[in-house]
Amino acid sequence: MQAVNREPKTEGDVKEMARDWFLDRDGWSYAPVQNGLGVHGIHDRVGVVPVLITPDMVGRKIGAFVSIECKAPGRRGEPRRGLSMHQLLVGEKIREAYGLTVVCDGQEDLDRLDDMFKAPRG
Secondary structure: OOOOOOOOOOHHHHHHHHHHHHHHOOOEEEOOOOOOOOOOOOOOEEEEEEEEOOHHHOOOEEEEEEEEEEOOOOOOOOHHHHOOHHHHHHHHHHHHOOOEEEEEOOHHHHHHHHHHHHOOOO
């Protein structure tokens, strides 16, 4: 199910696009309940997508941790793209652990996330 390229108008629209991004890649994800009992700064959508490992690892699939922090369109110009300090730190910790994470306010950011799967990290 390929998502239709659409222009989001609200943060809710961006959250739907993030959910669809995972579904389109046969991934699993969830939106953490924001009730104060979890980790401060946890992103709006977190999950795992399958990744095919190279032949030197016997062609095995593993899951890659992915986190998407959704923002309403138009927040790119704000400091840190509108991220709270906690959200910024969570993103840094995810990257340090070799997870993938983006701040998303539209399709361009989801396309960039797809590109991250193609770019090796050393």
